[in-house]
């Protein structure tokens with residue numbers, strides 16, 4: 307497997323994604339080679355700080371950078387306007403200047419929050435994304451979307467602010483709790499489905515090793531999925547076209563999370579259900595074959611994402627699906643895949659949607675979905 311950095315084109319001029327085991331100890335050298343200022347503001351959460359801040363801060367100090375650090379509470383609640391205000395005030399008190407840099411050390415919450423603060427502090431400061439969850443390494447740290455949540459919904463205040471670099475060390479994933487690991491795996495399966503038959507085959511072969519988090523398989527999965535995301539956002543930075551495909555499985559997935567109550571069904575299980583749902587609808591709407599549906603189902607299961615048995619009200623699920631950002635004029639639009647590496651976005655008429663969601667909400671005798 308190659309260790310060459312992945313490259314992303316962006317309006318900022320582009321950046322590299324260093325995705326390889328052990329690269330965490332090189333954060334100092336990498337960031338030091340990019341910043342002209344002498345200081346870095348490391349933003350993390352309390353869990354990640356205890357696990358990795360010493361190594362990262364040591365590496366930054368070793369590159370002669372002055373390090374100021376702040377850790378927020380772990381979890382989505384920190385992706386708030388209030389926390390962003392606190393981080394910005396702290397940056398000012400810590401004497402961070404316009405030539406300095408922000409290092410976002412953590413999962414997607416820290417990446418989105420610190421990225422948003424970097425976008426707004428002094429009208430824009432360089433940010434290095436150092437993702438420590440699987441989801442962040444293969445998805446959220448790449449592509450420049452930053453945001454905080456508002457009372458009215460997730461990611462309602464945000465900015466496109468491409469990082470100057472992404473440093474993703476798959477070895478960090480050994481300490482991830484199982485739920486977070488599986489959330490990332492759902493994104494990895496999504497990436498393979500959208501990418502190519504080669505990526506799906508690689509994942510099928512690696513699924514047992516991934517279930518045990520074997521380091522070689524983990525590093526391959528991160529590179530495959532991060533590489534896919536890097537290509538997609540290079541092609542479509544602002545989500546005017548192909549970036550929409552990254553929502554595969556997320557229209558129903560987000561609706562499940564919302565209707566079940568956030569935190570009740572994990573993001574990974576919800577997205578896995580969304581992928582299964584989209585796969586079976588693709589048979590009806592775009593003539594994909596049943597084998598492709600079965601193959602996606604089997605891959606998800608092999609990756610530790612079994613079918614869910616939670617019972618939800620179909621009307622509320624449809625209402626939540628209509629709130630998806632891809633909807634147009636109240637009509638739900640779904641990403642559908644006809645074969646590995648092949649996808650399209652289709653508007654789904656109300657009757658077909660109601661039928662499909664009803665079927666999905668009807669538990670089989672074993673408590674699983676039909």
Ligand code: NAD
Nearest residue numbers: 353380381413414415416438439441442446451478481482
């Ligand atoms: P997260 O950042 O909340 O991290 C999950 C948990 O794992 C946290 O408790 C964290 O402390 C812990 N953790 C992180 N790294 C760890 C490690 N190596 N070992 C042990 N524990 C660790 O969640 P997430 O799933 O990484 O990110 C979710 C967020 O990402 C959401 O807010 C979502 O909206 C956002 N997101 C953004 C984009 C984007 O393009 N910007 C894309 C997808 C998701």
Ligand code: GLY
Nearest residue numbers: 445449451549552
């Ligand atoms: N995770 C979807 C995107 O980055 O566009």
